[in-house]
Amino acid sequence: MKLTILGGGGFRVPLVYGALLQDHAEGRVTHVVLHDLDPARLSAVTRVLAEQAAGVPDAPEVTATTDLDEALRGADFVFSAIRVGGLEGRAHDERVALAEGVLGQETVGAGGIAYGLRTVPVAVDIARRVARLAPDAWVINFTNPAGLVTEAMSRHLGDRVIGICDSPVGLGRRIARVLGANPKEAWIDYVGLNHLGWVRGLRVAGRDELPRLLADPDLLGSFEEGKLFGVDWLRSLGAIPNEYLHYYYFNREAVRAYQQAEKTRGAFLHDQQARFYAEMRNPDAPAWKVWDQTRAEREATYMAENRETAGAGERDEDDLSGGYEKVALALMRAIARDERTTLILNVRNQRTLSVLDTDAVIEVPCLVDANGAHPVTVDPLPDHATGLVCAVKAVEREVLAAADSGSRATAVKAFALHPLVDSVNVARRLVEGYSEVHPGLAYLR
Known part of the structure; x- marks a missing residue:
């Protein structure tokens, strides 16, 4: 079975490959294709995977390519974990938002909208290529904002795209x-x-x-x-x-903590991973050891500003083990082998939540089998939760409309409608600020 990983030069790819190395059953993934736009990053990650696979006789074969069509052809599963604009783009998302006094986190608030506006057009192109080159493939989406991107891709792939999250x-x-x-x-x-x-x-x-x-x-x-x-x-x-x-x-406290932090999360990860990839240019560097040390530091500092604001202290050691790769593997197993299981996934609503239409992507427990993921009937949300869900889904729909039409006015509307953006004028300045730093938003007119 062939698995294509988009964003194959990404730092977290060894987590996925590590999960695959533990699967020795019939019908497992035997060939992994890494796709990335950056050959140096592909080379670095390929070295880490080679050291991971040492001593595992049936380790999946790994190949790497910068040709997207080549990567997709013949794929049984496509794992999408791309980052449009890279970590530099994430740092810009944070900086522009914080300058306006609003949250710049990569999936929540202004930062999530900016990330979505530049990611959706790329994700849609990928979905169209998958439909043409690998129509029988299942797409597992981890690209953030995961629910928004999954919904964008579902308009071209239907229920054959499923979003995952480890949270x-x-x-x-x-x-x-x-x-x-x-x-x-x-x-x-x-x-x-x-x-x-x-x-x-x-x-x-x-x-x-x-x-x-x-x-x-x-x-x-x-x-x-x-x-x-x-x-x-x-x-x-x-x-x-x-x-x-x-x-x-706790939005006010979170924004203040981010403004006072020595570095935003995106800036920290940008510098940390730049050091990792730079070290990988040394052919004698112990790839797996360097990667694992970097991973531990990354996970230990996750949501550090929020925990400091709440006085929550350090993360428990049991929480420093990732998890999304296990969800991805369980999902692939369930579909490929009809090993029925229940997973919390991002899928089209169908009739699960009556306050949303059938095509809205939601995150709920799903029964998974060879025919895909089927959302389980759930009780209605309380009013306060319904209000947030409907408001944020409305914002996501404006992001999708802006990405489809290229309308700058619609992009402004997306920002202005978000519960964490407190002024239409702030929304206008956010669109201006993000357009100045992100070439990927040049399509907005």
């Missing part, structure tokens, strides 16, 4: 762990959009254990989200939010 998986795992339950045996009642969802129940043997967690302040405050949001707020919500909702519930 809900990690959240469910942490809740199960503090409750003394096996995460593999727990049903997680999670619903929302990507980076905008809530765990409303966690059932073990048919019993919802979440009320027990919410009733115990010590237990509730013992894990990442309890520390991040605070026990009182979680008990008020009656649910456990995805960590990215900290940007909404």
Whole structure:
């Protein structure tokens, strides 16, 4: 089976390959094609994978190419993890937004809109090529903003594109762990959009254990989200939010923390990964060791500003192990081998949430089999959550409309409608500022 990884020179590719190395069953991935626009990055990652595969006799073959059509032909699965504009673009997203006093995070608020505006046209081109060159392939999208990009691609690929994210998986795992339950045996009642969802129940043997967690302040405050949001707020919500909702519930504090930080997250990652790729130009550098050290530093500093604002301290060691690669592998296994499973995924709504239309991509538990991912029926969201979901989905639709039409006015509307952008004039200045630093937004007129 052939897996094509778009963004194949990206730093996190060894996580995916590491998961593939642990799969020795029939029907596994035997050939991995890495595609990237940067030959030097491809070379660096290929070296890391070669060291990973040392001593594994049935390791998947790895080839690399800068030709997108060549990479896609004959693919059974396409894993999309591209970053349009690179980490330099992410740093610009943060800087321009913070100068206006609004959030610049890569998937939330102004930064997420800017990232989406320059990513959607590229993602749509990829979807059209997949439809033409590999019509039977399944596309697994991790490209951020994951829900928005998945919806853009679904207009050309239908249900054959599925978005993944490790945040809900990690959240469910942490809740199960503090409750003394096996995460593999727990049903997680999670619903929302990507980076905008809530765990409303966690059932073990048919019993919802979440009320027990919410009733115990010590237990509730013992894990990442309890520390991040605070026990009182979680008990008020009656649910456990995805960590990215900290940007909404504590927006003023988050913006201030980002403004006061020595470096934004994007700038930090840009400098960190530049050092990694520079070191990989040395043919004698121990590729795997250098990569693994860089990965550990990257994960330990994840959402550091938010945790500092909340006084949450350092991340638990159990949370420093990634996770999206495991979701991707489980999804591929379920489809390729008809190994039925349940995963929290980004898929078209169908009739799952009545407040959204059937084509809106949402993030919910799905039953997965050889025919793809099927969203599970869920209870309606409470009003406060419905309001946020509908508002952010409306923004995503304006981003898609702007990317399709090239309308600058529609882009302004997307920014202005976002709950974390507080003025139409700010929205106009954001479009101006982003257009100045991102060549990929030249299509907006």
